[in-house]
Amino acid sequence: MNAWDILSASMVCQKIREYGIDQYLGLDQSCPILLDSGGYLYLKRNDIEADPCKVLKLYEELNPTIGAVLDYPLDPFLAEQANEKRWQKTLANTRFMFEKNGYLTLMPIIHAHSAAQAQRACADVREIVGEPSVVGIGSLVPLMRTHHDGRLLVRESQTSQHHQSSRHVALEVIKAVRVEFPKSFLHVFGVGGTTTMHLMFALGVDSLDSIGWRLKAGYGAVQLPGLGDRFTGIRCRKNRTLLMDDEVAKAALLECQCPVCLEHDSLEGRLTALDRSFDNRALHNAWVFVQEANACQEAIRTDSIESFVVQRLRHSPLRSLLSVVFD
Ligand SMILES: [Zn+2]
Secondary structure, eight states, rough: OOOOHHHTOOHHHHHHHHHHHHHHHHTTTSSSOOBBOOOHHHHTTTTOOOOOHHHHHHHHHOOOOEEEEEOOOOOOOOOOOHHHHHHHHHHHHEEEEHHOSSSSEEEEEOOOHHHHHHHHHHHHHHHHHSSSSSSEESSHHHHHHHGGGOOOHHHHHTTTTOOOHHHHHHHHHHHHHHHHTSSSEEESSSSOOOOTTHHHHHHTEEEOOOOOHHHHHTEEEEEEEEEEEEEEEETOTTOOOOOGGGHHHHHHHHHHHHOOOOOOSSHHHHHHHHHOOOOHHHHHHHHHHHHHHHHHHHHTTTOOOHHHHHTTTTSSSSGGHHHHOOO
């Protein structure tokens, strides 16, 4: 959850204050909670003022395991000076919130669109907070979007004549932060869906968040381990693969143990259930997302992350990025 969602909805705010955030979310008390500021939402909505003091006060009241610094994500389509201004505001909030903080675990957030920028940002943060126990990386969402791939080029790679896809740049940023802060718990914000999380975990990211499973469900897409989006039927547009036309995907769907699929033994039953309801697709996709994250963690524990990721991405266009991760 994020502070913006809570502060901008008085009913939610009241309920969370009354019951506590874990009860409101239906989580047991041992479940760690990372509360984001929702800085990107403040940027979208010019009418609501972002106030680090208010955000910190809310964190103190709700007592999450980790509270993220109120930050201002970069926009790759903005002028360099405008992005620099955003970064300086994020740094000012970092300084302010760490100075005023009592006992909370605060997460500083690195924003960068090149490896060199990431190194500089880490140095800026280190100057304020020292070696952080937890650190986040933001501003990667636009770089991971497929339709920017190959077109959106970050300035420094342009000047060096070394053209990289924006996804490549995103992975280089994560790598740079991991090197700068090797011991910190590392979270990446908003990236790492069911088909991209493997790359993130292989780079040493400890946690990630994504609403891809929910957005995809809205577009009629069903997600399956190691496969891209497959569509159930009525909502399928041109150039999209129908689930029922793909033998590998059908076999994978028959293996699914999610609460929706378990109710239907036959492939037809599962396809109909997923086709018919957004809730069913969202539940199935969320289940696959969590299963994949657990499988990645298990592969890390057993020291087999490289072979696991290579196997999972063998049918995916993302396999071209494997050389960035395992060089
Ligand atoms: Zn399922």
